[in-house]
Amino acid sequence: MEPIILTSDLKKIYRIGKVEVPALRGVDLVVPEGEFVAVAGPSGCGKSTLLHVLGGLTAPTSGKVLVDGNDFSAMNDADRTRFRRHKIGFVFQRFNLLPTLTARNNIAIAQHIQGNGFNPHRFQAIVEMLGIQGKLNHRPYALSGGEQQRVAIARAVICEPKILLADEPTGNLDSENSQIVLNMLRGLNRSFRQTILMITHNPDAAALADRVLRMRDGRMLLD
């Protein structure tokens, strides 16, 4: 079976003024569909850059990036945006909810942007699974960190993305809420065979994944 994520000699170089900063120095990665993969490594090793490239937020400098059979290196920004809209869900360390919208609208906006309209059955199933039925009319400032992250997870998976990319999803949570969020990610992976690639510093979180990849200096240490 073809892997859902496949990178080969993936490089990403940022230019800061006249200085070139290599963030990824040749990453080879294969993730089969339905796998829960954790990527661990020290700060500045390129984990977040890898996530951004795999999510189509930024273009690779060189190398091959195949996500669900689509070659990102051959796509322009508009194509990657369209792909992201339909195939990728993001969960961020800082939750990144829209502060002016209620939890309900924060989730619904993902469906709206995708353009397939509001699916009430999917919406209901997700909010029940994440236990946020009673919080839907609250704005982010009225939710705890754990609740905000659950809303963010709901937003990320409401459109049934092929891949869920989570960037330190427990980084801003206490241990109790961290465990709740991790259990939910695990549940999503098991119940819906949701492919998840999670970046984490937390060894307990990484341990929950099917496989842990380690990065250092822009390269994978172990696959």
Add this chain to the structure above:
Amino acid sequence: METKMVISNLLHRPTRTIISILAVAIEVGLVMLTVGMTTGMLSETARRVEGIGADIIVQPPGASFLMGFTPAPMPIKIGDLLEEKVEHVAHVLPVLILMNVGGGVNIVFGINREQFDAVTGGFVFHSGGWFTGPDDIIVDDLYAKAGHLKVGQKLTLFSHSFRITGIVEHGKGARLFIPLQTAEELNQTQDKASIFFVKCTDPGYTDDAISGIRQFLPTYPVRSMAEYTSLYSSNNLPALNTFIEALICIALTIGFLVIFLSMYTTITERTREIGILKSLGASKSYIMSLILREAATICVLGIAAGEVGTLGARRVLQSSFPTLAVRLTPHWMVYAAVLAMGGTVLGAVYPALRAASLDPVDALAYE
């Protein structure tokens, strides 16, 4: 959903939203009031001239159509000549026009009662009556209301003290009327008139009468009343059009700058939110549409506030200054709205483009 977002965003920063709406309202109000006052004064003056009831107007050679700017008065006997010699001319009203610039600009008509009555059909008196002496003055009701004047009161014009003998219904040429002889003395002229209002035996003979008058007075501007009143348009006053255009430009610039600054601040403040939308797959056109809708909502509310505010301002102005005519036409209400919308779109386009082209990774990292 976009509408919900736009409304939520506007409510999130109520002060900024209100200030932006007010700026658009001021833009709309400035355009409407400027145009309304200038065209209002012109059309009101034209209506008053029309209200005299004459069919033809004769002015001296080289005279401006604006009554206060008539340089050289004509011999008054021309009027008698026209009455006697020109076919279809029933009555001629000679008027010596004086312009009073003390305490506001006012046109004063020097008139004879008999000729005035013959051409106009006479005043409708609200109180008092005709002149009984050389120092008497008749004022119209709006002038009296503006100055809280009553019959018997003194009124000083041209450093000359007049006694108000009558307050009349407005709409008979000027707002102030004095005896012709007094006007001549004040003007240091004798048997002179600035303008002749000619009444035909029948309005149907107007063209024939004009031809007849032109035979006697070939160098004098002779116009029918319809032709004369049609001159009271801003197109015949180039400086006025320039003034209106300059004010419209200023108003448009105010609207443009306020919307530009407001939307620019908005997208700077919401850089992270734009990054979030981009991470969800929002396209450049989606982001642009959001910003432009937000600006358009501000603009629509501003237009509504501006137009309602202008109607209110007109009411206040007209109750405080009864002689001030403010003409608000649907045409200019639409034009002011279109101008405001144009300024808004221009002001919002650059911030919207900037928002749409933000790098999603940089936007998400924005603090």
